Amino acid sequence: MVSEAPPFWWRKPDWRAWGLSPFSFLYGRIAGHRMVHGKRTSVPVPVICVGNFTVGGAGKTPTALALAQAAKAKGLKPGFLSRGYGGSLDVTTVVDPTHHHATAVGDEPLLLAREALTVIARRRADGAERLVREGADLIIMDDGFQSAQIAIDYALVVVDAGRGIGNGHLVPSGPVRAPLRTQLLYASGLLKVGEGTAADRVVRLAARAGKPFFSASVRVRGHEDLRGRKVLAFAGIADPAKFFRTVETLGAEIAVRRSFGDHEHPGEDDVSDMLDIAAREGLEIVTTSKDYVRLIGHHGRADELLQRCRVIEIDMVFDDPQAPALIIDRAIAAARERRLREKRNSKAA
Numbered sequence: 001m002v003s004e005a006p007p008f009w010w011r012k013p014d015w016r017a018w019g020l021s022p023f024s025f026l027y028g029r030i031a032g033h034r035m036v037h038g039k040r041t042s043v044p045v046p047v048i049c050v051g052n053f054t055v056g057g058a059g060k061t062p063t064a065l066a067l068a069q070a071a072k073a074k075g076l077k078p079g080f081l082s083r084g085y086g087g088s089l090d091v092t093t094v095v096d097p098t099h100h101h102a103t104a105v106g107d108e109p110l111l112l113a114r115e116a117l118t119v120i121a122r123r124r125a126d127g128a129e130r131l132v133r134e135g136a137d138l139i140i141m142d143d144g145f146q147s148a149q150i151a152i153d154y155a156l157v158v159v160d161a162g163r164g165i166g167n168g169h170l171v172p173s174g175p176v177r178a179p180l181r182t183q184l185l186y187a188s189g190l191l192k193v194g195e196g197t198a199a200d201r202v203v204r205l206a207a208r209a210g211k212p213f214f215s216a217s218v219r220v221r222g223h224e225d226l227r228g229r230k231v232l233a234f235a236g237i238a239d240p241a242k243f244f245r246t247v248e249t250l251g252a253e254i255a256v257r258r259s260f261g262d263h264e265h266p267g268e269d270d271v272s273d274m275l276d277i278a279a280r281e282g283l284e285i286v287t288t289s290k291d292y293v294r295l296i297g298h299h300g301r302a303d304e305l306l307q308r309c310r311v312i313e314i315d316m317v318f319d320d321p322q323a324p325a326l327i328i329d330r331a332i333a334a335a336r337e338r339r340l341r342e343k344r345n346s347k348a349a
Contacts, residue, residue, distance in 0.1 A: 005056045005238065005262075009175045010166045017173040024170040031146060031170075031178035035186060040151045041125040042342060046138050046335035048327065049152045051145025053183055053202065054175035056238030056262065058160040059193040059218065061108050061290075062316035064142045066216075067156075068116045070324035071138050079136025080112040081127045083143065084120030086263035086294075092121040092130050101297035107263060107290040108142060116140075124149045138328065145186070146178045151338060154188045154331035156214075163239065164198030184209045188334075189327065191216055193316070214323045220246060221313040227251030232274060232283040236260030236291050243288055246312060255283055265294050271301045275308065286310045 008016050048067060052058040064080060071078040084093075087106035095105050095113040102110055105120050112118045117136055121127025124141070128150045131139055141148065145155055159165070166175040177183070184205060189212040192199050206213060231252045235243040240259040247254055256277055260266055266274075278285050285308045295306040318324060 005166075005175055008167070009055075009169075010163055013167045013169060013174070017167055017169050020173040021169070024173040027172065028170040028179050032182045035146055035178055035182050038147070039149070041128070041149060042151045042338065043125075043128045043132060043139065044339070045132055045136060046153045046328075046331040047128070047141065047150060048139070048331045049141040049143075049145050049148060049155045050158060051141075051143055051155060052158050053165050053177060053180065054163075055171060055177060056175060058158040058163070058238075059191075059216075059316060060142055060158050061111060062218065062314055063156070063158050063191060063193075063216070064112065064140050065115050066316040066318065067140055067324050067327065068112075071140075071328055072116070074325060074328060076138045076328070077136055078116045078138045078140055079131035079134065080109070080116055080118040081124060081131060081139050081141045081144075082106065082109045082112065082118065082120050083122065083124070084109055085143075086265075087120065089120065090122055092119065092123075092126045094119055094130070094134060102294040103265070103297070107293050110293045110296075111289055112142060138331070146183070152186075152188075153334035153338060154327055155186055156189050156191055156327060157183070157187045158191045158193060159199040159202055160239070160242075161192050161194040161196035161199045162242070164196075164200075165202055168201075180205065184211065187211055188330070189214060191318075194218065214318060214320065214327075216316050216318045216323075218246070218314045219317045220250060221315060223250050223310070223312060226284070226286070226310075229253070230255045230281070230283050231286045232256040232258070232278045232281075233286050234258035234260070234266070234274060234291065235288050236262065236264040236266070236294070237288055238262045243312070246314070247286055250312075252284075252286070255281060260291075263290075266291075266302075266305075268301065271305050275301060275305055278308065284310060286312055289313055 068078040084106040095118040097113040119127045190206045
């Protein structure tokens, strides 16, 4: 699924947001009812969900990767569960990064599979079952906070400090996926990423609701040699401007910017255009890891672009280095309580 949030979602509400309010009211009723009354299958291992309040990215994938690294450091075998957005496969599949392409399994699962066992499934309950069969003793869901079909033991909601929840309106008036108070009810903790004040309102609401609060920042891996270099930067993520700012923090001068929709594969004309401009103006080409994996497995000029790209790799770094382990421990404790509660209910029945 390719999605691109309208720019007005991230500004003060205007006539477009207010004009769409009746549709947002209906959407909110449906989304809220699904969160409150949706049936969730219980699985025999702890489940952590990394989600966000809004449509679009806030840093879920690097956060999930950081949690998996912490889980492996504790001797666990984590498994990622994804819907495989942007991919064509509609069967439950264990992702093999040496075999699968983004067109089949999606870009994010390919990145996750480099770190740990990853399964894509249209029905998350089926994917969770497969992960357990494959030996996972901790499941990390990338997204699915509002529509999970499995019981979540710890829901970590990621909020971008620079964008917050946009205009605060529900889809389609704004980017919020379900009524905020309903979402806060089911959140276990909040993670604010980066600097800025846009997330302050939702942070205060979470604090009043007694939700634990964590903070983190994105750290770029290497690329000091880009300082002073002119580049062509392209990105097909939820917030391309964030990537462009990251490139500029490395000291590079962005001569050309190309933005695509979230999970969007550049067309042949786009690929040729970027290669021709870079060659004519002597520019290096830089992109995100997600955009890079989308190019793998293609031929012709797409493969040429793949060879020319420099990937800006990022890591999610928690301000408190112990926070990921603490989240995992809380998920394990919650899962233990869930199973005991289910056992008691089963005996009572």
